[in-house]
Amino acid sequence: MVQKTNTTTSSAHFLPENTLLLDAVGEGIYGFDLQGNAVFINPAAQRMTGWRNDELLGKNIHNCHHHSHADGSPYPQESCPIYQTLKDGVAREVAQDVFWRKDGSSFPVLYSSTPVYQGSVMVGVIAIFRDISVQKQTELSLRQALNQVQALSEQLAAENHELQQALADKTGNMGIKGSSPVMAHLLQQIHLVANTNSTVLICGESGTGKELVARNLHQLSRRKHKLMVSVNCAAFSPSLLESELFGHEKGAFTGANTQRKGKFEQADKGTLFLDEVAELSLEAQSKLLRVIQEQEFQRLGGSSNIKIDIRLIAASHHNLLERVEQGLFRMDLYYRLNVFPIHVPPLRDRLEDMPELVESMLLNISKKLAKKITCVSQAGMAELKAYHWPGNVRELQNILEREAILSQASELDIHQLPFKELSKIKPSANRQTLAQAQATHIRHTLEQLNWQISGEHGAAKQLGLPASTLRSKMQKLGIVRQDTTSRQPNNDKNP
Numbered sequence: 001m002v003q004k005t006n007t008t009t010s011s012a013h014f015l016p017e018n019t020l021l022l023d024a025v026g027e028g029i030y031g032f033d034l035q036g037n038a039v040f041i042n043p044a045a046q047r048m049t050g051w052r053n054d055e056l057l058g059k060n061i062h063n064c065h066h067h068s069h070a071d072g073s074p075y076p077q078e079s080c081p082i083y084q085t086l087k088d089g090v091a092r093e094v095a096q097d098v099f100w101r102k103d104g105s106s107f108p109v110l111y112s113s114t115p116v117y118q119g120s121v122m123v124g125v126i127a128i129f130r131d132i133s134v135q136k137q138t139e140l141s142l143r144q145a146l147n148q149v150q151a152l153s154e155q156l157a158a159e160n161h162e163l164q165q166a167l168a169d170k171t172g173n174m175g176i177k178g179s180s181p182v183m184a185h186l187l188q189q190i191h192l193v194a195n196t197n198s199t200v201l202i203c204g205e206s207g208t209g210k211e212l213v214a215r216n217l218h219q220l221s222r223r224k225h226k227l228m229v230s231v232n233c234a235a236f237s238p239s240l241l242e243s244e245l246f247g248h249e250k251g252a253f254t255g256a257n258t259q260r261k262g263k264f265e266q267a268d269k270g271t272l273f274l275d276e277v278a279e280l281s282l283e284a285q286s287k288l289l290r291v292i293q294e295q296e297f298q299r300l301g302g303s304s305n306i307k308i309d310i311r312l313i314a315a316s317h318h319n320l321l322e323r324v325e326q327g328l329f330r331m332d333l334y335y336r337l338n339v340f341p342i343h344v345p346p347l348r349d350r351l352e353d354m355p356e357l358v359e360s361m362l363l364n365i366s367k368k369l370a371k372k373i374t375c376v377s378q379a380g381m382a383e384l385k386a387y388h389w390p391g392n393v394r395e396l397q398n399i400l401e402r403e404a405i406l407s408q409a410s411e412l413d414i415h416q417l418p419f420k421e422l423s424k425i426k427p428s429a430n431r432q433t434l435a436q437a438q439a440t441h442i443r444h445t446l447e448q449l450n451w452q453i454s455g456e457h458g459a460a461k462q463l464g465l466p467a468s469t470l471r472s473k474m475q476k477l478g479i480v481r482q483d484t485t486s487r488q489p490n491n492d493k494n495p
């Protein structure tokens with residue numbers, strides 16, 4: 001905005017005769033003539049910069065108060081907004097800049113440069129500036145506080161989960177029940193490996209207690225005072241999972257409004273539990289492998305390496321070796337995870353644990369429902385022992401709770417076992433589907449890599465298989481390249 005004034009003084013002919021007002025204001029004021037020499041400096045400006053009037057008046061002062069940017073890089077006069085106003089008569093306001101004091105220190109300023117006119121003739125420029133150190137400091141503290149609040153809220157959320165689990169422990173929910181030989185062996189393995197840093201791979205059908213085993217491993221380890229952070233790999237799409245595991249920097253992708261720590265960072269010094277690890281995409285598997293090997297990673301959109309110290313526990317209800325053979329899981333990752341394998345047996349293989357499990361569960365269920373249910377009838381127990389338990393211990397819990405809700409007596413009868421029919425389905429019923437899935441996946445990978453099998457960019461490497469295994473798999477699954485007749489045979493292409 002252009003300001004016009006008709007007044008002059010002896011030193012600065014465009015300033016008002018009475019400069020008392022300018023002397024009294026809290027903002028610093030510089031007046032410049034058309035040559036860019038300082039013709040007026042008020043006391044506030046002298047206080048802020050430490051330069052005295054007699055040192056600056058009549059001189060070009062850019063090199064005194066405006067010689068460098070905040071980062072120390074040179075600030076040529078031609079790009080200075082005040083001097084640009086002198087040239088083009090356009091008023092400017094600048095919010096991100098610094099002025100330099102005589103003692104070599106600097107302070108953040110908010111300033112404006114305004115041309116001054118006498119009639120229609122421009123006669124100089126007035127620069128008005130304010131030291132905004134306090135504002136900047138407040139802004140910085142606020143931003144730091146916000147970051148802290150965010151980090152704390154993430155930590156609290158994770159700790160809340162841990163506390164809930166610990167509470168469940170106290171009420172007996174989380175203790176491993178069962179004294180059958182297979183369970184005794186399982187407990188022995190847990191005690192053997194818990195206090196090491198070795199990676200543990202827990203396999204077993206759904207609902208057998210894999211997460212419970214993982215919690216016990218953590219609780220019995222030296223890391224028990226730190227977090228055990230769980231990630232269900234099946235619950236996220238591949239791209240979301242990466243951000244979940246590795247975190248992201250602000251602006252890494254649309255919607256990433258703040259920096260966020262991933263599960264790896266949250267689990268630092270503690271335990272990271274990767275549940276349903278077989279569900280990781282091949283890409284995520286490669287990244288995970290790299291983190292396990294290097295014990296460091298980068299947040300999405302970040303460039304600095306973050307070092308971590310975690311104990312890794314992975315779990316899957318799939319036979320991971322079978323997944324490797326199907327080309328769905330990287331063999332090298334499998335060996336990295338399978339340092340100490342623990343197999344959690346299905347409930348039907350340890351039916352002798354049934355009374356102990358039932359007793360402990362009824363205790364919890366009674367508390368939860370505020371009922372007094374002490375045991376299961378003899379006939380009920382016989383029913384429970386005769387059932388196939390496709391859903392394992394989780395299913396037992398659910399059935400007991402449902403029966404307890406329906407029961408009025410202290411002794412529980414078992415009236416209906418759901419999924420009884422399902423239990424007769426042989427686990428091999430889906431084999432054909434798996435083979436198809438395997439074939440589709442291998443074909444897709446080959447097509448993506450132009451049917452190159454071996455070498456750095458070959459499908460075998462991507463699938464985590466030796467090239468010879470991939471070739472025999474392709475033969476077994478009848479995977480052939482459709483357009484081979486029109487091409488020259490290539491040893492490294494489809495045989």
Ligand SMILES: Nc1ncnc2c1ncn2[C@@H]1O[C@H](COP(=O)(O)OP(=O)(O)OP(=O)(O)O)[C@@H](O)[C@H]1O
Pocket residue numbers: 173174175176177178204205206207208209210211212213275317357393394397
């Ligand atoms: N031996 C056991 N003693 C007492 N409770 C058990 C036992 N095994 C499992 N449970 C209980 O059964 C439920 C299911 O266990 P958990 O979630 O650990 O199974 P999971 O194998 O991880 O299941 P999924 O593969 O579906 O994730 C939990 O409430 C757990 O506390």
